[in-house]
Each structure stands twice: as structure tokens, then as C-alpha cells.
Amino acid sequence: MPISPTATVTSLVAQLAEQLERRGVQVTTAESCTGGAIASALTERSGSSVWFEYGFVTYSNAAKHALLGVEEAIFEQHGAVSQACVEAMLHGALRVSGAAFGVAVSGVAGPGGGTPEKPVGTVWLSWGERDHRPHSSCFQFQGDRQQIRQQAVIQAVSALLGLAEK
Amino acid sequence: MPISPTATVTSLVAQLAEQLERRGVQVTTAESCTGGAIASALTERSGSSVWFEYGFVTYSNAAKHALLGVEEAIFEQHGAVSQACVEAMLHGALRVSGAAFGVAVSGVAGPGGGTPEKPVGTVWLSWGERDHRPHSSCFQFQGDRQQIRQQAVIQAVSALLGLAEK
Numbered sequence: 331m332p333i334s335p336t337a338t339v340t341s342l343v344a345q346l347a348e349q350l351e352r353r354g355v356q357v358t359t360a361e362s363c364t365g366g367a368i369a370s371a372l373t374e375r376s377g378s379s380v381w382f383e384y385g386f387v388t389y390s391n392a393a394k395h396a397l398l399g400v401e402e403a404i405f406e407q408h409g410a411v412s413q414a415c416v417e418a419m420l421h422g423a424l425r426v427s428g429a430a431f432g433v434a435v436s437g438v439a440g441p442g443g444g445t446p447e448k449p450v451g452t453v454w455l456s457w458g459e460r461d462h463r464p465h466s467s468c469f470q471f472q473g474d475r476q477q478i479r480q481q482a483v484i485q486a487v488s489a490l491l492g493l494a495e496k
Numbered sequence: 497m498p499i500s501p502t503a504t505v506t507s508l509v510a511q512l513a514e515q516l517e518r519r520g521v522q523v524t525t526a527e528s529c530t531g532g533a534i535a536s537a538l539t540e541r542s543g544s545s546v547w548f549e550y551g552f553v554t555y556s557n558a559a560k561h562a563l564l565g566v567e568e569a570i571f572e573q574h575g576a577v578s579q580a581c582v583e584a585m586l587h588g589a590l591r592v593s594g595a596a597f598g599v600a601v602s603g604v605a606g607p608g609g610g611t612p613e614k615p616v617g618t619v620w621l622s623w624g625e626r627d628h629r630p631h632s633s634c635f636q637f638q639g640d641r642q643q644i645r646q647q648a649v650i651q652a653v654s655a656l657l658g659l660a661e662k
Contacts (some may be wrong), residue, residue, distance in 0.1 A: 359532075363539075365538065366527075366532030366536040366539065369535075373532065374533075374641070376605075376641055378555070379556060383559045384556075385532050385551075385552075385553025387539075387553065389550070389551070390549035393549045393550045397563075
């Protein structure tokens with residue numbers, strides 16, 4: 331029987347919660363294409379208020395600028411689905427929230443919005459620790475809009491777990 | 497066959513999208529106990545970027561104050577699960593986002609955190625139009641944490657639909 335994506339996320343969040351509680355630190359999220367699904371997955375867990383306080387859903391460039399301080403030049407030079415954008419989103423989320431760890435995501439969930447350079451399923455993820463260099467990675471997910479978002483959530487929570495386990 | 501909560505939400509969001517697109521207006525969300533689940537439900541719909549830009553996940557009092565401008569006195573006098581708090585959250589979300597319509601939610605999703613006055617399942621919702629008096633309602637949902645959050649999402653999207661249909 332295949333493991334459902336939901337079960338995978340629940341299990342990852344449980345492991346993340348244990349590590350964050352052990353360390354006494356918090357996480358924050360800055361979401362574009364996942365639109366709140368990472369924050370929702372984290373807070374589905376009872377007791378998550380101990381390690382999660384701030385989540386930013388910045389679905390437009392204006393919101394990324396206003397809430398997270400992403401500079402206009404980044405959109406002009408790199409676009410919103412780019413390493414520069416997710417790193418700026420992460421930086422803003424960590425600064426505003428004061429959390430120790432964070433994750434930021436921006437991608438093309440589809441079915442519209444794809445281009446030859448950034449087809450549907452292209453998702454940039456950045457994750458890291460406050461006052462440290464961020465990690466970033468570009469994924470090319472397959473499937474429909476829901477599946478692309480779900481895979482982005484799984485990667486985001488996995489990335490946070492990787493940070494917290496160190 | 498019972499209608500699944502997910503199907504209900506998807507259908508409500510579809511109706512909401514149609515009304516928002518017809519009117520050319522946007523919505524915003526300010527979420528405590530639903531933790532991003534409303535924003536996630538809205539953005540599950542393709543094309544939602546036309547009418548959704550800003551979502552605030554403010555899971556702590558500090559976050560409600562910092563992102564939405566909820567005053568400390570409200571927490572002291574009424575608590576975070578109160579009409580005063582959700583109305584202040586809504587006011588802040590509408591102000592920061594510039595959206596025409598918004599919804600704010602704060603409640604006790606459980607299983608912990610209940611009190612005799614505010615048992616698990618108590619959820620305050622506020623919804624309204626920018627520069628107008630907000631509507632507010634207190635719900636007493638039954639079920640487990642996931643079911644309580646899901647019912648809050650359904651009520652929140654229904655409330656936005658009620659505004660947009662007028």
C-alpha cells in the first residue's frame with residue numbers, strides 16, 4: 331500500500347516537533363506557491379504553538395516586498411521563482427519573526443504560469459538558520475497542482491527537520 | 497454518501513473565486529488556530545493569485561501584535577480567543593493588505609488549551625469589508641483538532657462568500 335502524502339507530512343512534522351522541543355527553538359515559514367500549506371501542516375500538530383508563531387503567506391510580489399522586504403530589483407532581475415527571491419523571503423521571515431530556523435518557497439504550481447525556463451512544477455526552496463548562510467535548492471516536481479504543492483510541503487518540512495536534527 | 501469536508505471547501509472556494517473575479521476584488525486572511533489552513537484552501541484553487549495576495553498566520557500574541565497591530569490590552573482584557581481579538585486581527589489584515597474583504601479566526605483547536613469559559617472547539621470568527629463594521633460570531637465546534645480546524649475553514653470561506661455575493 332502506498333504511503334499517503336498526508337501521512338508522510340504528519341510523520342515528518344512529528345519528528346520536527348521533537349527536535350524543536352528538544353532544542354527549545356522556533357521555526358517560521360514564508361510561502362508563495364504553497365499558499366499556507368506548510369504553516370497549516372505544522373500547526374495541524376497539537377502543541378505546535380511552542381515552536382511556531384509566525385507564518386507569512388506572500389502570494390504576490392507586493393506582499394513579498396511589504397511583509398518580507400524582498401526588493402523590487404529581485405523581481406525585475408530574477409523573477410519571483412528564483413534563488414534570490416526565496417533567499418530574500420527567508421531572510422525577511424527570520425528577521426521579522428525572530429525564529430531560529432525558517433523555510434521559504436516560491437514556485438509554479440500550475441496549471442498556468444509555466445514558461446520554457448520555469449515550467450510548471452519548478453519550485454525554489456530556501457531554508458536556514460538566522461544569521462547563517464541559507465541553503466537553497468530548485469526542484470522540478472511532477473503531477474497536478476495539488477501534487478506539486480504537496481511535494482513542496484514535504485520538502486520544506488524535511489528541510490526544517492534537517493536543520494533541527496543537527 | 498456523506499459529502500467530504502474537503503469537497504465542501506473546494507466547492508465553496510470555487511463559488512468565492514467566481515464572485516471575487518466578477519467584482520475584481522481581493523481577500524485576505526488572518527489566522528490563529530487554523531494556522532494557514534484557510535489560506536491554503538484558497539490558494540489550492542488555480543488562478544487564486546488574482547484575488548489573494550496576503551495571508552497572515554499569527555499563532556502567538558506577539559505575532560498578532562507585530563504583524564496585525566493587535567494591542568496588548570486586548571490580550572489582557574479579553575484573551576486571544578475573543579471577539580475583540582479577531583476584530584483587531586481583521587482590521588490589521590485589511591489595513592496591511594489593502595484587500596476589500598477579509599476573515600480572521602482565533603480559537604481553541606485542542607486537545608489542550610480548553611478552559612470552562614472557552615472549552616476546546618470555541619472558535620471566534622470575524623469577517624468584513626475594509627472601512628466597514630466587521631461581522632463576528634463565536635462557534636462551538638465538535639470533534640478532534642483536525643475536525644475543529646476544518647469546520648473553522650468552512651465557516652471562514654462561507655463568510656467570505658457571503659460578503660462577496662452581496
